[in-house]
Amino acid sequence: MIPAKFDYIKASSVSEAIGLLEKHGDDAKLLSGGHSLIPAMKLRLSRPEVLIDIGGISGLNSISEDGNEIVIGANCTHADIVNSDRINSDLNILAQTAKHIGDIQVRNRGTIGGSLAHADPAADYPAVVLACDAKIEVEGKGGKRTIPATEFFLGIFTTALAEDEIITAIRFPKVANGNYQKFFQSASRFAVVGVAAVKDGDSVKVGVTGVSGTPYRATAVENAYSGSSDAASHAVDGIDDLMSDHFADEEYRAHLAKVMVKKALEA
Amino acid sequence: MQISMTINGKEYSHDIEPRISLAQYLRENLNLTGTHIGCDTSGCGACTVTVDGAAAKACTLLAVQVDGSEITTIEGMANGNEMHPIQEAFKENHGLQCGFCTPGMVMTAADILKNNPNPTDEEIRHGLEGNFCRCTGYHNIVKSIQHAAEKINA
Numbered sequence: 001m002i003p004a005k006f007d008y009i010k011a012s013s014v015s016e017a018i019g020l021l022e023k024h025g026d027d028a029k030l031l032s033g034g035h036s037l038i039p040a041m042k043l044r045l046s047r048p049e050v051l052i053d054i055g056g057i058s059g060l061n062s063i064s065e066d067g068n069e070i071v072i073g074a075n076c077t078h079a080d081i082v083n084s085d086r087i088n089s090d091l092n093i094l095a096q097t098a099k100h101i102g103d104i105q106v107r108n109r110g111t112i113g114g115s116l117a118h119a120d121p122a123a124d125y126p127a128v129v130l131a132c133d134a135k136i137e138v139e140g141k142g143g144k145r146t147i148p149a150t151e152f153f154l155g156i157f158t159t160a161l162a163e164d165e166i167i168t169a170i171r172f173p174k175v176a177n178g179n180y181q182k183f184f185q186s187a188s189r190f191a192v193v194g195v196a197a198v199k200d201g202d203s204v205k206v207g208v209t210g211v212s213g214t215p216y217r218a219t220a221v222e223n224a225y226s227g228s229s230d231a232a233s234h235a236v237d238g239i240d241d242l243m244s245d246h247f248a249d250e251e252y253r254a255h256l257a258k259v260m261v262k263k264a265l266e267a
Numbered sequence: 268m269q270i271s272m273t274i275n276g277k278e279y280s281h282d283i284e285p286r287i288s289l290a291q292y293l294r295e296n297l298n299l300t301g302t303h304i305g306c307d308t309s310g311c312g313a314c315t316v317t318v319d320g321a322a323a324k325a326c327t328l329l330a331v332q333v334d335g336s337e338i339t340t341i342e343g344m345a346n347g348n349e350m351h352p353i354q355e356a357f358k359e360n361h362g363l364q365c366g367f368c369t370p371g372m373v374m375t376a377a378d379i380l381k382n383n384p385n386p387t388d389e390e391i392r393h394g395l396e397g398n399f400c401r402c403t404g405y406h407n408i409v410k411s412i413q414h415a416a417e418k419i420n421a
Contacts, residue, residue: 001307008268008285008331031332038288038327039308051285053332079321103397104378105312108321109328188310189396 003041010053014139014166017054021164022141024050030166031055032075032114035106060113060168063087068174071137074113074167078102081112093132093178093196097124100182102189113167116152119159121243122190126153126215128180130207131196134172140165156213179267181260183210185247192248193256195235197264202226204265211257212239221261232262270334274299275343283330290314290325293340301341301370305399312398315371316340322378324397341370344377352418353377353411362411364402371398376412384420388413 011017029048220237271280305313309327344351379394
């Protein structure tokens with residue numbers, strides 16, 4: 001299978017990439033790891049006229065510490081995250097999560113920025129950025145801004161990124177006590193349901209992916225957590241767009257969400 | 268678009284269309300047909316090669332994306348007539364049946380053993396998550412990689 005024709009431009013800086021996005025608008029797509037985009041282009045589900053390759057931009061692939069936060073460049077691959085000592089010790093939940101994305105080959109190429117921008121409703125990272133209250137740093141023609149994870153995901157494959165904006169980094173607080181529980185779709189290794197829980201004393205923050213078209217914070221679970229042994233039963237409270245497919249219908253998915261939340265709370 | 272890269276130790280340079288995948292480039296421009304194309308959408312792993320030492324699915328990389336990289340394909344594993352220890356181990360342990368998935372299995376095995384020279388069976392099985400064998404010969408593939416680890420470490 002061969003994608004439809006496109007022009008390929010290798011951007012050497014963020015500002016160059018933003019300029020190209022501005023110039024080509026809707027006709028352009030950013031390419032980083034390409035592990036969602038290229039298959040979609042081969043299947044002709046996506047036919048961008050211009051591909052702007054940001055994979056080689058230097059400065060987007062570092063993992064650094066800034067006070068109590070860890071800043072991960074958008075071009076860091078899942079393998080970079082799995083292998084980072086800093087992330088393994090101060091943000092272990094993210095290393096745990098990255099370890100279960102796809103397979104070795106996919107982890108060697110796919111990037112955290114690409115995955116978040118793509119916003120696949122079954123992707124793993126959304127649950128974790130939500131539970132950690134991470135911030136997505138973006139840059140566009142109007143300058144830089146920071147989008148809280150809770151305001152980033154708007155729907156299936158839809159985010160708060162403007163057309164001319166690029167994710168440059170993801171800023172996480174250090175997390176001591178967090179875990180990610182995933183029920184795998186056995187062929188694709190995507191999450192049927194994925195739940196991230198970050199605990200701090202009597203409180204918890206819970207991010208859920210794979211259940212609704214928009215990954216969400218299970219606030220009903222969080223509110224019931226302290227003092228209730230039954231908090232997980234609220235996993236899908238208020239969710240009115242439960243996903244349904246041949247792997248899991250609505251009823252089963254809702255059940256699975258409760259089971260995975262319970263596991264994440266008890267882990 | 269003009270690209271150049273080092274493949275199995277040799278420099279290549281071609282003018283190609285940006286939409287050509289690395290797998291296609293290897294097979295059709297360079298006649299390196301050991302890299303197989305199965306699903307063509309990054310699921311099956313038959314097209315696995317290493318890019319700058321890390322396993323990658325060549326069907327899901329544009330050749331232009333890896334301009335300037337160092338690529339190793341299955342053809343680059345043997346040293347002349349002397350097979351790579353992973354290839355030897357696959358031969359000795361019946362690690363292949365129809366052989367279609369084998370190049371990808373060998374290239375992924377190289378990545379697994381590079382990062383973990385003494386893997387458990389469980390670790391090998393997890394490492395092969397991205398490689399499908401439709402003959403379902405996984406037991407002997409795991410055995411082959413285990414044996415290859417012993418040979419390399421000996």
